[in-house]
Amino acid sequence: xxxxxxxxxxxxxxxxxxxxxxxxxxxxxxxxxxxxxxxxxxxxxxxxxxxxxxxxxxxxxxxxxxxxxxxxxxxxxxxxxxxxxxxxxxxxxxxxxxxxxxxxxxxxxxxxxxxxxxxxxxxxxxxxxxxxxxxxxxxxxxxxxxxxxxxxxxxxxxxxxxxxxxxxxxxxxxxxxxxxxxxxxxxxxxxxxxxxxxxxxxxxxxxxxxxxxxxxxxxxxxxxxxxxxxxxxxxxxxxxxxxxxxxxxxxxxxxxxxxxxxxxxxxxxxxxxxxxxxxxxxxxxxxxxxxxxxxxxxxxxxxxxxxxxxxxxxxxxxxxxxxxxxxxxxxxxxxxxxxxxxxxxxxxxxxxxxxxxxxxxxxxxxxxxxxxxxxxxxxxxxxxxxxxxxxxxxxxxxxxxxxxxxxxxxxxxxxxxxxxxxxxxxxxxxxxxxxxxxxxxxxxxxxxxxxxxxxxxxxxxxxxxxxxxxxxxxxxxxxxxxxxxxxx
Amino acid sequence: xxxxxxxxxxxxxxxxxxxxxxxxxxxxxxxxxxxxxxxxxxxxxxxxxxxxxxxxxxxxxxxxxxxxxxxxxxxxxxxxxxxxxxxxxxxxxxxxxxxxxxxxxxxxxxxxxxxxxxxxxxxxxxxxxxxxxxxxxxxxxxxxxxxxxxxxxxxxxxxxxxxxxxxxxxxxxxxxxxxxxxxxxxxxxxxxxxxxxxxxxxxxxxxxxxxxxxxxxxxxxxxxxxxxxxxxxxxxxxxxxxxxxxxxxxxxxxxxxxxxxxxxxxxxxxx
Numbered sequence: 001x002x003x004x005x006x007x008x009x010x011x012x013x014x015x016x017x018x019x020x021x022x023x024x025x026x027x028x029x030x031x032x033x034x035x036x037x038x039x040x041x042x043x044x045x046x047x048x049x050x051x052x053x054x055x056x057x058x059x060x061x062x063x064x065x066x067x068x069x070x071x072x073x074x075x076x077x078x079x080x081x082x083x084x085x086x087x088x089x090x091x092x093x094x095x096x097x098x099x100x101x102x103x104x105x106x107x108x109x110x111x112x113x114x115x116x117x118x119x120x121x122x123x124x125x126x127x128x129x130x131x132x133x134x135x136x137x138x139x140x141x142x143x144x145x146x147x148x149x150x151x152x153x154x155x156x157x158x159x160x161x162x163x164x165x166x167x168x169x170x171x172x173x174x175x176x177x178x179x180x181x182x183x184x185x186x187x188x189x190x191x192x193x194x195x196x197x198x199x200x201x202x203x204x205x206x207x208x209x210x211x212x213x214x215x216x217x218x219x220x221x222x223x224x225x226x227x228x229x230x231x232x233x234x235x236x237x238x239x240x241x242x243x244x245x246x247x248x249x250x251x252x253x254x255x256x257x258x259x260x261x262x263x264x265x266x267x268x269x270x271x272x273x274x275x276x277x278x279x280x281x282x283x284x285x286x287x288x289x290x291x292x293x294x295x296x297x298x299x300x301x302x303x304x305x306x307x308x309x310x311x312x313x314x315x316x317x318x319x320x321x322x323x324x325x326x327x328x329x330x331x332x333x334x335x336x337x338x339x340x341x342x343x344x345x346x347x348x349x350x351x352x353x354x355x356x357x358x359x360x361x362x363x364x365x366x367x368x369x370x371x372x373x374x375x376x377x378x379x380x381x382x383x384x385x386x387x388x389x390x391x392x393x394x395x396x397x398x399x400x401x402x403x404x405x406x407x408x409x410x411x412x413x414x415x416x417x418x419x420x421x422x423x424x425x426x427x428x429x430x431x432x433x434x435x436x437x438x439x440x441x442x443x444x445x446x447x448x449x450x451x452x453x454x455x456x457x458x459x460x461x462x463x464x465x466x467x468x469x470x471x472x473x474x475x476x477x478x479x480x481x482x483x484x485x486x487x488x
Numbered sequence: 489x490x491x492x493x494x495x496x497x498x499x500x501x502x503x504x505x506x507x508x509x510x511x512x513x514x515x516x517x518x519x520x521x522x523x524x525x526x527x528x529x530x531x532x533x534x535x536x537x538x539x540x541x542x543x544x545x546x547x548x549x550x551x552x553x554x555x556x557x558x559x560x561x562x563x564x565x566x567x568x569x570x571x572x573x574x575x576x577x578x579x580x581x582x583x584x585x586x587x588x589x590x591x592x593x594x595x596x597x598x599x600x601x602x603x604x605x606x607x608x609x610x611x612x613x614x615x616x617x618x619x620x621x622x623x624x625x626x627x628x629x630x631x632x633x634x635x636x637x638x639x640x641x642x643x644x645x646x647x648x649x650x651x652x653x654x655x656x657x658x659x660x661x662x663x664x665x666x667x668x669x670x671x672x673x674x675x676x677x678x679x680x681x682x683x684x685x686x687x688x689x690x691x692x693x694x695x696x697x698x699x700x701x702x703x704x705x706x707x708x709x710x711x712x713x714x715x716x717x718x719x720x721x722x723x724x725x726x727x728x729x730x731x732x733x734x735x736x737x738x739x740x741x742x743x744x745x746x747x748x749x750x751x752x753x754x755x756x757x758x759x
Contacts, residue, residue, distance in 0.1 A: 042738050042745060067738070069713065074629065075636020077713050078689075079644070081740040082522030082590070089744045090526055098643040100636075139643075146642050191563040191683075243692060259695060262566045262602070286564025287691045 035111070035132030041125045043067045043085070052132055057103050068130065073100045073108055084115075088128065092117045098135065098142075110139035158298055161189040165302055169309035176211065178313060182281060182306035183212025189298060192283040193263060197271075197306070198229055199279040207233065207280060216261040216284055217254065226251055232268035233277045238296055239268045243288035265289040269299045271307040278307060326400040328378055329385035337399035337407055341461040344397075344411045348451060349458035355411050356418030356450045359468035360425060362404040363443040363480040368436060380433060380442065387428040392421055407465060415450055415487075422448050422483040430481060443481035447471025450487045464488065495578035502544040503551040504575055508536035513608070513758075514581040516542040518572065520590025520614075521688045524550025527589065531743045534751035539585075544575055546592075548680040557680055565591070565691055569598035576606045583608035585758060589743055590614050590714070591688040594696075601699040610704040611754055614715040614740055615723050618692040625694070628716050634689045641685055645678035697726035704730040705757045707742070707750065714740045731757065 029036065035052030039045050048063045056063075056071070069077050076099040088094050093116045101109040115130040168181040179197040187195040196212035198221065205223050207230060209215035221227045228239040228251060241247045242265050247255040258264070265285040270277040281303050324336040332340065341357070348355040362384065369377035381404070388398050388406060397409040408425070410418050429444040436442070449468035451459065471484040478484070498504070505525065515535050517528040525543040532541050545552040546568055561567035572595060576584055584607050588596035593615030600607045618627045620634070704727050708720035717734065724732035733753055737746035 067711070069739075073636060074633040074713075075638075075640045078629075078633070078637040079640035081714055082520065083641075083644075085739070085741060086523040086527055086744060089741075090523075090529075098640065100640070142643060146639070150642075187560060191559045193560060193564065193566075244695060262564075262598075264564070264692070286566045287687060290690075 037063075037068060037130045037132065039068050039128045039130065041127070043069060043128075046127070055132075055134060056101055056109060057105050062104070071101055073102050076100045088115055088117060089125070092119075098139070101132075110135045112138070154294065157189065158294075161185060161298065162301065162305070165305045169305055172309055172313065175310060175313055178306060178309045179211030179279075182302065182309075186281055186283055186299070186302055187212070189302065190267075190283055190285075190295065193286040195281065195283040197279060197281055200233075209282075215282070216263060217257040227254065228266060228268040229280045229282055232270045232280050236270050236272055236277050238270070238299060240291050240296070241266050242290055262286060265291075267291065267296075267299060269303045271303050271310065273307050273311055278310065281306065329382055329400050331385050331388075331406070332397055332399040334399065334401060337397065337401070337409070338461055340397045340399075341409050341464065344409050345451070345458050345461060345464065347411065349453045349455075352453050352455065353412050354414055354450065354452045355409070356413045356421075356448055357464050357468045358408040358410065358418065358422050358425065358483075359401070359447045359449070359465065359472040360406050360408075360429075360444045361472055361476065362429070363445055363476070364441050365404040368440050368442065371440065372436070376435070380436065383433055384429060384442075387431070388425060391424040391428045393417075396421070401465075407468070413450075415452075418448050418450055419483070419485060422446050422485075426481065426483060445472050445476040445480045446483035447473070447475060448483055448485045450485060452487065459488065498571075498574045498578040501547060501553045501556045502571055502575055503553075504542065504544040504579070506540065506542050506579065507532075508539050508541035510540055512539040513583060513585060514540040514542060514579070515585040515587065515754075516544075516572075516576070516581070518544070518586065518588040518592035518595060519546065519549065520588075520592050521684060522590075526550065527741065527743050528587075530747035531587075531750050534747065534755075540581075542575070542579065542581070546595075546684075547571060548677070548684055554677060554680070557677075559683060562683065563687060565595050565598055565687065565693065566602075568592075568595045569602060572596065572599040573603055573606075581606055585609045585611065585754075587611040587613065587754065588615070590616075590740065594691070594693045597693065597696050597700055600702045601696055604701055607702040609758065610700065610702045611707065611757065612704060612723065613707045613742065613750070614709060614712055614720075615706060616715045616719045617694040617697055617723060617726075619689045619714075620692075622692075625722070626716070626718050628713065628719065629689070634685075637689065638682060638685055641682055642678070645681070694722075694726065697723060698728075700727045700730075705754070706730055706732045707753055708732065708734045709737050709739060709742050710734065711738045712740045733757075 030050040032049060032051055035055055036049040037045055037052060038047040044065060044067050045063050048060060053060060053063065063071065069080050072080055080099060084094050084097050095114050097113045099111050099113055101111055103109055112133045112135045113130055115128050117125050117128050120126045165185050168185065169178055172178045172181060183195040183197050186192065194212065194216060196209045196215050198207040198209050200206070200223065201208050206220045207223055208220040221229050223230050223233060228241060232239040241250060244255050244259050244264055247258055263284045264287050267283045269281045271279040271281060324333060325331065326333045344355050365377070365380065368380055385398070388408070392398060392408055393410065395411060399407045401407045408421065410421055426444055426446055429442060432438065433442060447468045447470065449464050449471060451464060467486055467488050471486040474484040475482045503525070517525065517532055519525050519527045524545045528543055532543055535541050547562065548554065548557045586596045586600065586607055586609070588611070590613070593612035594617060596610050596612065600610055616627065618625065619629045620627045621630060706720055706724050708715070708717060720732060720734070724730050735742060735746070735749050735753060737749050739745055742750050
């Protein structure tokens with residue numbers, strides 16, 4: 001590497017050339033191409049050069065004797081006192097610190113600062129030397145960069161949150177998993193201390209927390225009450241509380257419980273399905289929060305995604321129910337019967353436990369249908385289903401098998417248990433029915449197929465139903481309104 | 489004394505350092521925003537002869553476990569207060585003298601009001617329950633000032649992520665960076681620094697002052713722009729039975745600029 005040799009005017013010797021261009025060290029100091037300050041260990045300026053004064057427009061008197069930090073704008077003062085000074089004291093040096101100088105006239109001046117500490121022989125700091133560089137141009141593009149970065153970070157949070165929400169909600173199979181995910185994702189997106197989802201309890205006028213963390217200030221809230229959750233639901237809009245002071249003004253009864261739970265702020269965002277609120281997403285914060293519009297917008301979007309997922313799951317549950325249940329009576333249809341029966345037979349075979357299938361056919365239904373009409377016939381079928389529900393054990397499955405044929409699957413039923421159910425059914429059906437004349441009596445012919453597994457082959461569902469059907473037919477043949485038992 | 493596994497986790501998480509006289513009255517130093525336990529170096533040394541001295545880093549600062557930084561937990565000062573209580577618990581300290589500088593003064597207030605049982609005295613150095621001005625209250629700053637401070641933070645961290653991120657992620661190809669980092673006491677992840685700044689400067693803990701039951705000493709500096717004298721007076725008026733001392737030390741960090749005076753004031757108060 002070669003070092004360029006300074007070129008001086010012809011005729012002058014080297015020393016004279018330097019004299020000509022650098023008349024004195026003092027001039028070098030005063031008119032250096034950077035601002036230059038010396039401060040005492042307590043931060044007070046003791047010496048400053050001309051360049052600094054020319055750049056800033058301060059007079060020497062306005063600078064010397066003042067703490068250096070007092071020349072900075074407030075934001076820089078905060079940064080300088082909390083971060084730069086400690087580093088300077090611990091490490092003896094700071095480099096390239098970006099600060100902003102307030103000027104007596106004109107715009108604030110962005111600067112870059114290098115400082116070093118000089119210690120005495122005893123190791124104690126004596127003074128700090130600071131070089132100051134004008135960073136106006138640099139600052140302009142840095143600010144652009146900074147704003148771009150912040151905007152990118154904000155949109156990254158938004159995109160990540162919505163992506164996660166879409167993926168999680170899409171995979172959710174139950175209402176519980178949707179509400180739990182909604183609370184969790186909202187909590188992470190807003191740095192909330194905790195979050196919960198509240199849904200109305202049917203016909204109770206009460207909102208209850210169903211997901212997320214335990215509701216810190218009351219698990220359930222009356223829909224008519226003066227609470228932000230209730231108000232968000234009633235007014236179908238986001239309700240926010242920024243501080244306990246605000247809670248005191250808006251929801252006085254809430255202020256003390258919030259503070260006692262070490263909480264300061266909260267948001268309540270309604271879950272709006274076609275503008276009709278179906279629940280509320282509630283977030284709690286441990287410090288005062290001034291909610292910004294983009295935060296609230298993300299809150300609403302998240303709530304909307306959650307609502308859509310809840311609607312989808314409720315619809316799916318409805319469809320599933322429709323596909324597997326009889327429309328008129330709400331009992332299981334043949335498809336569900338097939339499934340439940342196969343399950344019951346498998347379980348019985350595996351654990352060697354008895355089970356039974358009860359087949360019943362209504363006696364006298366055709367006459368009712370013919371004489372009173374189909375509507376009355378349907379009403380009788382609905383009444384019969386209600387009586388069946390009252391007669392069986394809670395764990396039994398009742399299916400509508402055909403027009404006026406029903407099948408009951410009794411799992412874990414010892415021989416006499418199934419017979420007892422059959423007898424209760426018989427007694428229930430023969431009770432008079434409102435609006436049906438006594439001349440049109442209704443009874444049931446019942447067949448009970450009892451299965452006691454002893455190992456080996458598990459019977460097919462159809463086979464068992466067929467046996468119960470045959471037994472029912474025997475009851476019909478023998479005079480109706482009775483049951484016949486067959487063991488298989 | 490046996491220390492449980494979870495206690496060890498706490499001590500590691502907060503980089504807790506214990507020194508001094510094991511049988512002496514415990515004194516715990518909590519650093520403020522912007523630095524680490526290193527700030528207490530010259531003060532702590534004044535207590536090792538007759539106190540059990542405990543230093544620690546808040547999670548996100550110094551040599552704490554950065555992976556423990558949970559934005560939800562540390563979105564309020566309660567998260568930091570819980571850590572303090574866990575440290576006192578892990579070391580099973582009683583009758584503790586808690587010395588909190590700057591934001592850690594409020595962290596101590598929150599910890600001591602949540603569970604006063606382990607605290608014997610609170611020393612609040614340059615405390616401020618709220619930095620923002622409010623109706624009938626002068627905190628010293630407007631929202632715009634705090635935003636300018638965050639700008640300042642960001643401006644000084646512009647080049648950070650490219651230079652320092654590999655170190656945080658344990659890049660062994662550039663071990664020289666790791667050395668640099670361990671000697672840079674006050675460096676931390678810019679995202680954490682920004683979040684901590686927000687939590688520090690936008691919190692409002694005025695309500696909590698009245699609940700303090702631990703004997704409290706307030707040490708105020710002369711010419712502290714961050715915690716002006718009026719704020720110190722407010723804290724003094726709000727904590728029943730507290731003592732306020734205005735020191736001749738200037739600026740916001742008397743623990744560094746005048747450790748001798750700070751030691752003397754604390755000692756006077758404790759005797």
